[in-house]
Amino acid sequence: MQRILQRGEIEALDRIEFPRVRLPQPPALFAERAARLRQLAPGNPIGDYLGFVARLVDVQARASVDIRTVAPDEPTIARALEHGMPVLPARESIDPAWRQALRPLLAAIRDDASSPPASLQVAAMLGELDDDCLDALALDAIAGDVAPRWQAARPVVMAALQVAFADAASRLDTKRIAYVDPATICPVCGSLPVASVLRIGGQAGGHRYLHCALCATEWHLVRVKCSHCESTKGVRYQGIEESPEEGARAVLAETCDECHTYRKQADQEKDPFAEPLADDLASLMLDLLMADTPFARASENPWLSLAAPHDEPESGP
Numbered sequence: 537m538q539r540i541l542q543r544g545e546i547e548a549l550d551r552i553e554f555p556r557v558r559l560p561q562p563p564a565l566f567a568e569r570a571a572r573l574r575q576l577a578p579g580n581p582i583g584d585y586l587g588f589v590a591r592l593v594d595v596q597a598r599a600s601v602d603i604r605t606v607a608p609d610e611p612t613i614a615r616a617l618e619h620g621m622p623v624l625p626a627r628e629s630i631d632p633a634w635r636q637a638l639r640p641l642l643a644a645i646r647d648d649a650s651s652p653p654a655s656l657q658v659a660a661m662l663g664e665l666d667d668d669c670l671d672a673l674a675l676d677a678i679a680g681d682v683a684p685r686w687q688a689a690r691p692v693v694m695a696a697l698q699v700a701f702a703d704a705a706s707r708l709d710t711k712r713i714a715y716v717d718p719a720t721i722c723p724v725c726g727s728l729p730v731a732s733v734l735r736i737g738g739q740a741g742g743h744r745y746l747h748c749a750l751c752a753t754e755w756h757l758v759r760v761k762c763s764h765c766e767s768t769k770g771v772r773y774q775g776i777e778e779s780p781e782e783g784a785r786a787v788l789a790e791t792c793d794e795c796h797t798y799r800k801q802a803d804q805e806k807d808p809f810a811e812p813l814a815d816d817l818a819s820l821m822l823d824l825l826m827a828d829t830p831f832a833r834a835s836e837n838p839w840l841s842l843a844a845p846h847d848e849p850e851s852g853p
């Protein structure tokens with residue numbers, strides 16, 4: 537039986553707090569991402585690649601159970617809070633444990649008969665590198681400044697780094713994470729978001745979160761603001777009507793007339809299984825559509841450099 541809320545009760549409801557920052561829960565995060573990729577693969581123009589990535593995300597899920605990164609110490613956390621800085625700035629916070637996560641990923645690529653040839657080649661090349669060279673490559677991968685011959689290695693290097701950074705982020709305290717400026721970079725590691733997500737369920741339900749491409753932390757940003765420049769003017773949405781792709785209707789491109797970029801938004805109200813990184817990757821057709829508009833992609837998907845159709849005609853669409 538429903539009853540009408542009294543004035544004081546309505547005000548109390550209004551004050552229910554929703555989480556500003558949602559830290560990742562790595563094994564579940566990667567398991568859900570892999571499941572979503574498998575759900576989106578059938579009939580998708582890059583379905584084979586989505587299946588390949590799903591198998592590597594399975595490896596990320598297993599690696600995230602075993603990995604142990606070193607948590608930031610209290611003075612580091614206090615300093616980040618005081619200065620409004622990310623507590624694990626990506627370039628200065630690469631934990632050596634990331635290499636433990638890389639090994640099973642390389643093994644999985646080698647053992648998978650359907651691995652794309654370019655991935656097999658980079659797995660062999662990465663297997664030859666010593667720790668110092670791997671760490672240097674990790675730094676370049678995070679900076680987005682990888683030498684051309686290592687370009688194809690970037691997704692798997694980033695995948696291993698995601699395991700390490702998600703583990704470190706998962707052990708932070710949400711109350712001890714700074715408000716950073718701009719509000720469109722990850723408050724934990726300072727990376728750009730891969731996409732945003734409109735969440736359903738729980739206290740986060742009904743709110744828009746940006747999803748970090750590296751550590752998978754999510755942070756709240758009001759929907760009226762551009763997820764890149766924070767402008768409140770000229771934010772619009774574009775999608776593919778009547779798309780045959782599974783789940784594609786849950787993804788829209790949020791465009792901004794101020795900074796002329798777009799970033800995708802996955803809407804769990806339209807599809808409760810929407811997962812920002814997976815849905816962004818699986819909606820490559822929307823990126824192709826956006827290529828004919830004045831809007832440039834605001835940030836990349838770490839899995840995309842191997843999937844680009846021009847790079848890899850053998851397994852691309």
Ligand SMILES: [Zn+2]
Binds near residue numbers: 727
């Ligand atoms: Zn992050």
Ligand SMILES: [Zn+2]
Binds near residue numbers: 764
């Ligand atoms: Zn903007």
